[in-house]
Amino acid sequence: MTKKINWGILGAGKIAGKFATDLATLTDANLYAVASRTLAKAEGFAKEYHFEKAFGNYEEMLTDPELDAVYVATPHVFHCQHTLLCLTHKKAVICEKPFAINTKEVKQMIAKAKETDTFLMDALWTLCLPHILKTKEIVESGQLGKLISVKADFGFVADFNPNSRLFDRDLGGGSLLDIGIYPALLALFLLGKPKKITAAALMGQTKVDEECAVFLEYEDGQTANLHSTLLAQTPIEAYVYCEKGYIHIPPRFHEGVAGITILRYENLAATFIPFDYQVLGYQYEAAEMMRCMREGKLESDLVPHQFSLDLMELLDEIRGQIGLIYPRHD
Ligand SMILES: NC(=O)c1ccc[n+]([C@@H]2O[C@H](COP(=O)([O-])OP(=O)(O)OC[C@H]3O[C@@H](n4cnc5c(N)ncnc54)[C@H](OP(=O)(O)O)[C@@H]3O)[C@@H](O)[C@H]2O)c1
Structure with missing residues (x-):
């Protein structure tokens, strides 16, 4: 062994x-x-x-x-x-x-x-989860036609505590970096880097974003609608809209789910693809890391360094637009 x-x-x-x-x-x-x-x-x-x-x-x-x-x-x-x-x-x-x-x-x-x-x-454990990889495979197969738009949300009610890592600017507070990163990574994973980024946020008394909305536009007219908030519980689900139908990733889309649903507009037929997650799903990223280490690789195939860079550039641009500054780092 x-x-x-x-x-x-x-x-x-x-x-x-x-x-x-x-x-x-x-x-x-x-x-x-x-x-x-x-x-x-x-x-x-x-x-x-x-x-x-x-x-x-x-x-x-x-x-x-x-x-x-x-x-x-x-x-x-x-x-x-x-x-x-x-x-x-x-x-x-x-x-x-x-x-x-x-x-x-x-x-x-x-x-x-x-x-x-x-x-x-x-x-980015979400990118190692089988239902997310399956979603990408379906999109890339072309069976639903061209991908048109991705919509994803992540929100929960966080009790306000100015000293907690969610609200304290010195601990990297705000919705975007904590949970908004999940809708953002899904858009980046399925659509790639956008040509235009438009963001707006509600900044709280500790100068971090308590709610953030992002609209991404792509070269050939594709879009993404992304939302994160510390002020309301939201479904935490994702829709991947394509020409001939859509894929629904149910709550909570970023972790192990019971399955995903494909709905085809032609006959309004829904197909459920089940997944059997026994635990939350963090073992997939650990398994990916160990597989790469054993193969002598220095980075992951599923989450390459370039993806981390692209994602952080996207988050930096959003932060610039909403005025979210981390003085000790920026
Ligand atoms: N992947 C996911 O699903 C997921 C979910 C939740 C959070 N996260 C990420 O994981 C990170 C930690 O989140 P968490 O919810 O686990 O936070 P947490 O419960 O506050 O734990 C963070 C730990 O960091 C250590 N630490 C070192 N310096 C610290 C400081 N100055 N202030 C506070 N803690 C300090 C502490 O451990 P010791 O006291 O033992 O040194 C603390 O227990 C965050 O970056 C968050 O984005 C990821």
């Missing part, structure tokens, strides 16, 4: 727990280490999710020679810094979304990965 890959988690917060739960379903992954700024917290996390080692300092974990791969799960504003730290120690890294705060940081991360000859991946 191939040697198991020893995983480490950097930052023992909420998403780290979900990722660890799904990672445990992969037989070739070893839940090896977790690092927190607080040793007691790391120990509690290691016990709960069955990791072998706990560290009370991020860098200490990275000096462990047995560690192969790191999942960075800290708030947005630390992604670049923590990814660079992993790469400096030549540990393969998958970093949570948004990959960084801006394109300048993403370029730095990719350059460091190249310089150190180390694997680097943006944790």
Whole structure:
């Protein structure tokens, strides 16, 4: 049997727990280490999710020679810094979304990965999910004719707390980078880079976008309508409108769903394509990373570095239009 890959988690917060739960379903992954700024917290996390080692300092974990791969799960504003730290120690890294705060940081991360000859991946887990890949396959097959428009939303009611990572500008707050990134990545995945971007937002008292609407236009008349909000629960679904019908990705479109529906206008026939997700779906990105590492690749085929750059350029442009500034980074 191939040697198991020893995983480490950097930052023992909420998403780290979900990722660890799904990672445990992969037989070739070893839940090896977790690092927190607080040793007691790391120990509690290691016990709960069955990791072998706990560290009370991020860098200490990275000096462990047995560690192969790191999942960075800290708030947005630390992604670049923590990814660079992993790469400096030549540990393969998958970093949570948004990959960084801006394109300048993403370029730095990719350059460091190249310089150190180390694997680097943006944790855009949605792009590794079978129902999203199936949606793209259907569109590309041409069976529904030309793709005309993508519509996607992501909203929930966040209790206002100026010090939370959702509202605090110094922690990368706002709807766009936290959840608006999902509609944006779906549009980019299915339609590519737009020729024109128009964005508007409701900026809150902490100067971050509490709601954001984006309209994308493409060379041959295709469009995308994207919406994110921290002020209302929205369906969190996606529609892919084509000439001869549409594909509906039901709530919550960005994670494992029961299935997708294709509706053909010709006879109004609906076809349901089921998917059997036993867990949320974070194991697909981890499996993709391990497959690439075993093949000696330095980037993912499903989430290549160029996609991360294109996505961040799109987010940068939207931020420029709505006046969302992160003073410590921009
Ligand atoms: N892919 C997804 O579905 C998904 C879902 C939710 C969030 N995320 C992303 O994951 C990242 C973390 O989100 P989360 O919801 O897990 O946040 P969280 O619960 O606040 O956890 C973040 C962790 O980062 C560490 N950290 C280091 N410096 C920190 C600081 N100055 N302030 C606060 N925490 C700090 C902390 O871990 P220690 O105390 O252990 O050091 C903290 O527990 C975000 O970038 C978010 O976009 C992704």
